[in-house]
Amino acid sequence: MTGPITHIIGAGMSGLSAAVSLIKTGHRVVVHESAGHAGGRCRSFHDEALGRRIDNGNHLLLGGNRAAHAYLKDIGAEASLTGPERAEFHFLDLKTAERWTVTLDAGFLPKAVFSKAGRVPGSRPLDYLKAFRLAWAGGETTVAQCLGPDNALFRRFWEPISVAILNTAAQEGAASLLSTVMRETLFRGQAACRPLIAKRGLSDSFVDPAVRFLEGRGADFRLNNRLRGLNIGDARVAGLDFGDGPAALDDGDTVVLAVPPPVAAGLLPGLEVPGEFRAIVNGHFRLERKIEGFSFLGLSGGLGQWLFVRGDVASVTVSAADDLAEEDNASIAGRLWADVALALGLGAVPLPPHRIVKEKRATFAQTPEQEKRRPGARTGLKNLFLAGDWTATGLPATIEGSIRSGRTAADLVLKT
Ligand SMILES: Cc1cc2nc3c(=O)[nH]c(=O)nc-3n(C[C@H](O)[C@H](O)[C@H](O)COP(=O)(O)OP(=O)(O)OC[C@H]3O[C@@H](n4cnc5c(N)ncnc54)[C@H](O)[C@@H]3O)c2cc1C
Structure with a gap:
């Protein structure tokens, strides 16, 4: 392969997504990852105590995560997710042993408003209508201000759903981020709300097939290769330093920085990033x-x-x-x-x-205050772009957000 190279720093979901988007177009890609494996915060590993391969943490996707599905299709892993046929979320109260199921289909609202049997135990018809408030949630509003906090529907549905999506307590989580997810799922019908998990594990779905796909198309993967510094000159990245002095980039070469926010801020002084x-x-x-x-x-x-x-x-x-x-x-x-x-x-x-x-x-921390600190994919340097679940995707910090951020960075590279 000849032509300019894009150096992707970080092989988490954002970096892998940028690499897949670029290599599909015949672009040359080198991926540099500081760890000994790809996947970042979304990975599987063999655990000695259990004698099993486990994920670093449970990851839930939704049918409406369209960028994640497109990515899986690209890397040939679209059949690797599984989940119930219907958009059903089952719950159990460990104190009272009450069980309930929320089915997110077109009948969700009418059933809940008009029939007690269709409601979460203890909730009232009016509680459901509060869901519409999400559509107008301003940038300063928290989930609890928007949907709660003094009703059973909030405690038994919105709160667990929002803490899972935002990884931030509903009392401080940004309602605008939950709103975006609901627009792309709840308001698009049952198929978009289907909960999905990786059948065998996160790496089997999202990481290993991507690495195979990329290597099969000539991508160069450099593991245990931590970027230590950017050599900046003439409003561009002129070189990359992996610990043995800056290696110069060619004129058309570009860089996608797909590392966690503190690392990006350390490499690019003056960059404002979420800090909590x-x-x-x-x-x-x-x-x-x-x-x-x-x-x-x-x-x-x-x-x-x-x-x-x-x-x-x-x-x-x-x-x-x-x-x-x-x-x-x-x-x-x-x-x-x-x-x-x-x-x-x-x-x-x-x-x-x-x-x-x-x-x-x-x-x-996906609070209204931290949300404002998310930078866009462009930087002040003409050949440097940012990707990561913490960049300004408009989405929560999720697999879907990471994959979209990688695609955005790749689109900018291709336009350069
Ligand atoms: C326990 C847990 C549960 C989650 N649950 C869900 C869920 O249910 N649903 C969902 O959609 N999302 C979930 N997420 C979020 C999801 O995992 C992340 O949004 C996503 O993995 C972030 O990918 P990323 O590429 O943006 O960042 P990262 O995965 O952090 O990738 C950054 C990469 O950069 C590398 N790196 C760092 N510094 C350097 C350097 N100097 N040089 C080279 N490489 C470097 C790192 O090693 C890492 O591989 C969860 C996350 C966790 C941790």
Whole structure:
């Protein structure tokens, strides 16, 4: 291959998405990743304690995540997601043992308003009409101001959904971001609301096929290759420094910086980025036997918020978990296992082999204030573009947002 090269820094979802978009057009791509593997915050790994390959954290997608689906199609992994045929979200209250299901189809609102059986336990018809407030949510409004906080629908549906999407408590999470997701899912019908998970694991769906696709088209992957500095001159990046002095770029070469916000700000002085983060804690537990036909369940009244089961591994997620992430792993494991055992009706079973994964900077804090600090993909340098779930995509920090950010950066490269 000849022609200008795009250097992509970071092989998370944003960098991989930029690389896939570029290489499809015949563009030359070199991917530089500081870790020994691709995937960033969305990856699988073999865990010794469990003797299983697990994901760093449970990831849920929705049918309406159109960029994610297009990406999977590009890399030949479109059949690697699974989920219920209908847009059904099942919930369990661990304190009261009440169960309810929210089905997000065209009948969602009429059923809830006109029939008690169609409503979340304890909710009132008027609570549902508050959903329309999301459409007009201003940039300063929080989810709780918009949809709650004093009603059962908020506590039993909006709050768990919004903390899962924004990884930020509803009391401080930006309603405008939840609004964008709802416009692309809830307001587009059942297929767009279908919850989906990776059948075998995140890397099997999003990472390994992408690496194969890219390498098969001549991309050069350089793992364990941390970018340490940008050599800037004449309003462009003139060289990249990976620790052994700046390597000069050719005239037409471009750079996509797809690294976390503090790293981008360190490399590009003066860049304003979100500076607050929220943790996600996941507990993975190996069960005595496989559970078939169970995919995921929303929990309330306990510590865990969402429970996923794949084969004989139950994984429970706690988002916006900064305080919990400070606790020691043994105590977290005990508390989360109590929720899992109750939810799966296992009785008093001793703590099985487990792994606690703390992602202390899982996403930036998706508050109205931090939202304003998200930069666009263009920088002041003509051959440098930004990608990342923290850039100004208008979407929450999700796989969908990352993939779109990578595509935006790739489009700008191609226009350069
Ligand atoms: C536990 C957890 C649960 C989540 N749940 C969901 C979910 O349910 N649904 C959903 O859609 N999203 C979810 N997300 C969010 C999703 O994982 C992220 O939005 C996405 O993975 C971010 O990708 P990224 O490429 O923007 O960033 P990253 O994944 O952070 O990628 C940045 C990459 O840059 C590399 N890097 C850093 N510095 C350098 C350097 N100097 N040189 C070279 N490389 C460097 C890093 O090693 C990393 O690989 C979750 C995230 C976590 C952590």
